[in-house]
Amino acid sequence: MIISLLIGLGVALGGFTFQTALGGVNRKIVARLQKRVGPRWYQEFIDIFKLLSKRSVSHGWIFDFGVIMALGGIIGTAMFMPVTSNILAFPSFDNFFIFVYLLAVGMLGMAMSASGSGNPLASIGVMRALTTMVAYEIPFMIVVLTIIKLAGTSSVSGIAEFQQMAGNNWFMIALPLGFVVAVLSLMGMLGKKPFETYIAPAEIASGPMVEYGGKQLGMLFIMHEITVFIEVSLFVHLFLGGAENIWMFAIKYFLVYAGLNLVSNVNGRFKIDQVVVFFYKWPLAMAVVQAIIAIYLGWVI
């Protein structure tokens, strides 16, 4: 039990370190895209430790408690995440729905804390974040339920092993339409550019984060990095066949994250109603068509 807990904390901490380093590398990639030199690759670490070293004001105990709840909930979620087929803290507790439920704890903590600050822009940001979530969850869930039906298990490592078995393709190839839907949903989950509506720095002053400064903002940054780690790892396990060893995992993770960043940086930003209409039009239709093709007609490559 203690060893499982230690492995889980190791996954959370390792995921944070890996994602933060990768975030810095991606800032450098984006800088090269814009013909700039870009920051150092460890810039994100400097940013986070600087924020933790600053003094900050509080807006009441809900404001502080919500931040701690968000960070704790996300670390708790990351502990269940399988990294490879062997590195898995709690075997048989890596069900897909556990991640869906536990991710909500972190999000609710952040929503509570942001509302506790009393700033109207924070409330607008939280409302937009929840609306975006309603938009991308439905197409994404249809695709994931298709995968669960095909693989016969809802365990994330089980789905990854199903794809590694002889005779089965990665779901990226087996379900091409669903893969496109999942990429779009992942961009919504990570808050990448066309779906960045709830951050919108120039419009609602970075939305939920508007009143945070210093230590609270530093904790939210750590929470954000671990959230990105969870979401991209889920994607790697569900669609890219998981990973046999840790290097394959790192390579797949990097390709997914860097690719999304490149797509994100040549896009503008949708309005919130455009986000909802976008997700309910083509991705939803494609997800339903993919489910019918895969389950009822049995056309799986």
Place this chain on the structure above:
Amino acid sequence: MNSTRFTERNKEEIDRKWWEIGDYFRRNSLWMLMYCTGCCAIELPPAMTSVYDMERLGMGPMATPRQADVLLVTGYLSLKTLRRLIYTYEQMSEPKYVVGFGSCTINGGIYHDSHAVINRLDQYIPVDVYVAGCMPNTESVMNGFVDLMDLMKSKKADGWKRYHTNYEWYRENQIAALGEVKVHDEFHE
């Protein structure tokens, strides 16, 4: 505003151990809040984009005063904007730094005889670095940022401490210029 009023000195004693390490992180990750009311703001886009690229120094724009470390006052300040500048400055989380752009923040510049414009910024809030010129070119703006980092390294960028120790003096000047520093609207009553 109450929370930034400085009464206890013992916070600093706790911080001192980590101050040296924290200084490295703070000077390599300066997040700016741009108070762009004057014409010197036009020098900031080339400093941020691919020509001079301030992100390689770890600097970047931020959306709100709570998140920012350094306040850029770009140019002249009328009495109306000075009031907002003081609120903005007091909302920033410490340690905080101020960079004054152009000759308007030093001695009034070409607006020195205007009735609606303040002449010396450092009578109202403490300024760490001035970038002189009307207007300063982008090289000197970048130079000003590097100077600020050097001052932080040698512990001379202590404007936020001076604001606490000389708070009465600053407040007297603010009240003399503005008449009254409180606003009366639905958020402050």
